Amino acid sequence: MPALQIHQEMLSPQTAAALIQLCPFGALSMENGRLEINAACKMCRLCVKRGPAGVMEIVEDEVAQQPADLSDWNGIAVYAQQVRGEIAPVVPELLGKARQLAGVVRAPVYALLIGHGMGEQARRLLHFGADTVYVYDDPLLSDFRVLPYAAVFEDMIRRVKPSAVLVGATNLGRSLAPRVAARFATGLTADCTRLEMKPNGDLVQIRPAFGGNIMAQIITPKHRPQFCTVRYKVFPTPCPEAPHGRIQPMAIEPERLRCGTTVLEHRPKDVEADITDADAVVVVGRGIKSQRDLALAQKLADALGAQLACTRPLVENGWFNPKRQVGLSGRTIAPRLLVTLGVSGAVQFTAAIRGAETVLAINNDPDAPIFEAAQVGMVGDLYAVVPMLLEKIRLHAEEACQIG
Amino acid sequence: MHIMVCIKQVPATSQVEVDERTGVLKRDGSAAKINPYDLYALEAALKLREETDGRVDVISMGPPQAKAALLEALHIGADAGYLLTDRRFAGSDVLATARALCAGILACGRYDLILCGKQTTDGDTAQVGPEVAELLGIEHASYVQRLTADSQAVVAEINMGEGTLVQRIPFPCLLTVEKDINTPRLPSYRRSLTMDEQQITVRTLGDLAADDPRLYGLSGSPTQVERIFPPEAQTGRVYWTGTAEQIADQAYALLAARKYI
Ligand SMILES: Cc1cc2nc3c(=O)[nH]c(=O)nc-3n(C[C@H](O)[C@H](O)[C@H](O)COP(=O)(O)OP(=O)(O)OC[C@H]3O[C@@H](n4cnc5c(N)ncnc54)[C@H](O)[C@@H]3O)c2cc1C
Ligand SMILES: Nc1ncnc2c1ncn2[C@@H]1O[C@H](COP(=O)(O)O)[C@@H](O)[C@H]1O
Numbered sequence: 001m002p003a004l005q006i007h008q009e010m011l012s013p014q015t016a017a018a019l020i021q022l023c024p025f026g027a028l029s030m031e032n033g034r035l036e037i038n039a040a041c042k043m044c045r046l047c048v049k050r051g052p053a054g055v056m057e058i059v060e061d062e063v064a065q066q067p068a069d070l071s072d073w074n075g076i077a078v079y080a081q082q083v084r085g086e087i088a089p090v091v092p093e094l095l096g097k098a099r100q101l102a103g104v105v106r107a108p109v110y111a112l113l114i115g116h117g118m119g120e121q122a123r124r125l126l127h128f129g130a131d132t133v134y135v136y137d138d139p140l141l142s143d144f145r146v147l148p149y150a151a152v153f154e155d156m157i158r159r160v161k162p163s164a165v166l167v168g169a170t171n172l173g174r175s176l177a178p179r180v181a182a183r184f185a186t187g188l189t190a191d192c193t194r195l196e197m198k199p200n201g202d203l204v205q206i207r208p209a210f211g212g213n214i215m216a217q218i219i220t221p222k223h224r225p226q227f228c229t230v231r232y233k234v235f236p237t238p239c240p241e242a243p244h245g246r247i248q249p250m251a252i253e254p255e256r257l258r259c260g261t262t263v264l265e266h267r268p269k270d271v272e273a274d275i276t277d278a279d280a281v282v283v284v285g286r287g288i289k290s291q292r293d294l295a296l297a298q299k300l301a302d303a304l305g306a307q308l309a310c311t312r313p314l315v316e317n318g319w320f321n322p323k324r325q326v327g328l329s330g331r332t333i334a335p336r337l338l339v340t341l342g343v344s345g346a347v348q349f350t351a352a353i354r355g356a357e358t359v360l361a362i363n364n365d366p367d368a369p370i371f372e373a374a375q376v377g378m379v380g381d382l383y384a385v386v387p388m389l390l391e392k393i394r395l396h397a398e399e400a401c402q403i404g
Numbered sequence: 405m406h407i408m409v410c411i412k413q414v415p416a417t418s419q420v421e422v423d424e425r426t427g428v429l430k431r432d433g434s435a436a437k438i439n440p441y442d443l444y445a446l447e448a449a450l451k452l453r454e455e456t457d458g459r460v461d462v463i464s465m466g467p468p469q470a471k472a473a474l475l476e477a478l479h480i481g482a483d484a485g486y487l488l489t490d491r492r493f494a495g496s497d498v499l500a501t502a503r504a505l506c507a508g509i510l511a512c513g514r515y516d517l518i519l520c521g522k523q524t525t526d527g528d529t530a531q532v533g534p535e536v537a538e539l540l541g542i543e544h545a546s547y548v549q550r551l552t553a554d555s556q557a558v559v560a561e562i563n564m565g566e567g568t569l570v571q572r573i574p575f576p577c578l579l580t581v582e583k584d585i586n587t588p589r590l591p592s593y594r595r596s597l598t599m600d601e602q603q604i605t606v607r608t609l610g611d612l613a614a615d616d617p618r619l620y621g622l623s624g625s626p627t628q629v630e631r632i633f634p635p636e637a638q639t640g641r642v643y644w645t646g647t648a649e650q651i652a653d654q655a656y657a658l659l660a661a662r663k664y665i
Pocket of ligand 1 (some may be wrong): 015057101284285286287288310311312313314325327328330331341342343344345346347348349360363364368380381382383525526528
């Protein structure tokens with residue numbers, strides 16, 4: 001394992017102060033006249049790269065040898081989350097990605113299906129390119145309880161030994177994946193936005209980090225399996241193909257499915273319009289000055305057949321339900337059309353709109369970062385542009401009626 | 405009931421800016437606060453203490469400055485604080501953090517319930533809680549949006565996204581709580597007069613019954629950050645300026661051409 005070393009002899013009070021200032025995490029401080037690293041260190045290595053030359057050094061382990069058994073692990077497993085007979089929509093996306101990654105190392109793609117009475121679902125997974133679908137079907141697995149599910153996950157991993165495991169970053173996935181990763185004392189990278197495979201089998205996991213203003217590229221070089229979670233709509237849904245794989249029913253001792261938790265109730269949420277699946281979305285940001293003015297944005301959304309969504313500050317001040325927040329701590333969206341009104345374009349926001357086909361941004365600040373993320377940037381006052389645009393749409397609709 | 409709440413100190417500003425020219429992260433001072441999501445966990449613990457009469461401790465792994473976060477938790481209502489701080493915790497990823505918290509909690513005694521926030525604003529993984537539960541060998545539930553307890557178990561309403569799952573989970577267990585579970589109270593002036601750093605115990609790795617120091621900090625972290633880089637911008641963009649009328653015209657033409665209207 002690499003470690004950070006400080007060459008105290010090369011330090012002057014000035015360079016020490018500069019280093020302390022440089023560290024974004026406040027992980028460097030003077031203690032008894034020595035520069036020390038504390039627990040806040042994230043190993044971002046900025047001090048090595050940008051600090052005074054030669055003071056901070058990364059010392060790699062001398063025996064950087066990989067444990068021999070890494071090569072025992074092969075293939076990419078996707079957790080095929082299902083709820084009440086429905087495969088979660090993130091699953092085909094993960095299978096498509098897994099296929100691509102597996103191509104690099106010529107490895108198989110596995111799907112893991114856990115539940116009870118799942119009917120045709122295993123077959124559906126074959127259409128998305130799984131080579132083997134492992135199915136654990138048991139009445140004790142009909143509702144989600146984390147320990148029985150973790151026991152099954154563990155059983156599959158021990159028997160199949162996949163090199164990488166992809167899990168959807170749903171609430172269920174984010175509860176289950178860490179449990180299983182910790183059981184194998186291996187790494188888990190949350191909310192990856194990009195995944196790549198190295199020829200040596202290392203999974204390159206890229207995610208926004210440190211509040212989102214920077215991307216971190218993470219690997220798990222000495223542990224298997226390599227775990228990551230990915231959100232819905234980060235990767236494209238592959239086209240269904242003719243199945244070539246097989247379904248493998250799996251059995252596990254019932255004792256391993258018992259735990260103290262009992263499910264009292266499982267009620268579905270009221271189906272209300274959801275911004276994640278919307279074809280068109282209008283997002284308002286803090287450029288909207290008062291709650292009353294949301295009516296203007298709603299009119300535009302109606303005219304475009306779009307859902308109205310918002311940035312985080314508008315949820316914080318109570319104008320919107322959190323379900324309508326787009327962003328890293330909200331929903332990821334991938335509509336065909338996205339219009340942003342008075343949104344500055346912070347990375348925490350733009351990270352969640354990468355899948356959008358066409359992005360139109362209206363902002364009166366020509367330097368707003370949203371213009372980096374938009375195909376069409378409109379520099380202007382939304383209070384002037386939007387009413388005018390609505391007027392044009394209205395006129396056109398009237399014309400169309402007259403002709404029709 | 406004995407409850408332990410895991411809290412983390414995070415940067416007070418969410419805006420970590422990157423200097424365009426040098427690529428260096430700019431830190432706006434070193435102001436720090438309690439991870440806002442952890443305040444809901446603390447409030448949930450204090451509510452349960454009111455109902456069942458027990459104690460609420462808080463624990464944090466972090467640099468020596470994180471004492472301030474624990475002190476604030478005491479002023480809000482916790483009974484005692486534990487700070488795990490050691491240079492050898494530096495560079496901890498999720499697993500190494502969970503190991504430290506697990507060892508730290510075991511060193512503090514027996515707890516019926518461990519509460520975590522749903523995620524942190526800096527690490528932002530929502531994984532530390534479930535990993536702590538696994539290492540402690542106890543049951544857990546994430547995203548709990550309503551919570552009641554009797555002397556043997558909690559009844560937790562879990563937000564599953566697609567629906568709500570209600571589970572009865574026996575003690576000992578760990579829960580991570582949702583943001584809307586309650587409204588956190590503010591620090592009390594009266595408590596700030598009586599609670600001070602005396603109620604905070606500082607422990608290093610050496611104080612914990614830690615099996616192997618190499619399992620903590622960077623050397624205990626299976627994940628490695630290979631590199632960091634700024635997010636990339638998209639290309640192929642157009643940029644319209646002009647009067648509102650001109651812009652609206654162009655926008656209309658584009659929306660119509662692409663059949664959005
Ligand atoms: C860990 C973390 C997670 C986060 N998660 C999210 C998230 O999920 N979603 C999210 O949105 N944010 C998130 N944020 C916050 C994010 O950093 C920004 O603060 C936020 O996105 C800014 O929202 P905004 O664009 O509405 O407001 P501002 O940044 O205030 O931007 C308002 C914009 O409107 C423009 N404007 C003002 N008046 C007009 C006008 N009359 N006409 C046209 N334009 C006008 C201004 O030029 C400005 O660019 C997160 C932050 C952190 C640290
Ligand atoms: N260093 C830490 N010290 C104490 N608790 C922590 C620490 N890191 C994470 N936690 C707890 O774990 C939760 C999830 O954190 P994270 O996985 O970083 O999003 C937080 O809300 C805290 O309750």
